[in-house]
Amino acid sequence: MATSRLDEIDRKILAELQADGRMTNVELAKRVGISAPPCLRRVRTLEDAGYIRGYHADVDPRELGFEVQVFAMVGLQSQAEVDLSAFEERCDGWPLVRECHMLNGEVDFILKCVAPDLSTFQTFLTEELTAADNVISVKTSLVIRGAKDEPGVPFDILEERLNRTA
Numbered sequence: 001m002a003t004s005r006l007d008e009i010d011r012k013i014l015a016e017l018q019a020d021g022r023m024t025n026v027e028l029a030k031r032v033g034i035s036a037p038p039c040l041r042r043v044r045t046l047e048d049a050g051y052i053r054g055y056h057a058d059v060d061p062r063e064l065g066f067e068v069q070v071f072a073m074v075g076l077q078s079q080a081e082v083d084l085s086a087f088e089e090r091c092d093g094w095p096l097v098r099e100c101h102m103l104n105g106e107v108d109f110i111l112k113c114v115a116p117d118l119s120t121f122q123t124f125l126t127e128e129l130t131a132a133d134n135v136i137s138v139k140t141s142l143v144i145r146g147a148k149d150e151p152g153v154p155f156d157i158l159e160e161r162l163n164r165t166a
Helices: 008-019 025-032 036-048 081-092 118-129 155-165
Strands: 068-076 097-102 109-115 135-142
Touching: 008 025, 008 036, 008 155, 025 036, 068 081, 068 118, 081 097, 081 109, 109 118, 118 135
Parallel strands: none
Antiparallel strands: 068 109, 068 135, 097 109
């Protein structure tokens, strides 16, 4: 388990930053119970090791005019690694696609898409997604409302697991 390399302070740092990535290093150090210089060193180490991938603002798409959110389930004709990678690269170039996940089972990928309106999404769907190389099927579901959108991982469950194995 990758978390076995992290001590309790590292896990606290990650949990605090996940909850509020804008806090100062001084505030973070106070919350995790260490002084500011070693806290900053630990944060830099966690960043370098890939535990922290970045920092961003949680913007409200609807407030910015992106009224439509759609999940698209995509089936590919070929699942050869070169074709899977080519589709992933293609998704990276589509601004409306905000997330792309390869799945097992009936569909190969699920895409989370946003658009300002249904017309814009429909144009993307017909002219880009369904027309892409190797795409054999696309099924879409329009999001009516979101009930939960919580980024990151549940650190309380991680701590419980680590305590059971200790």
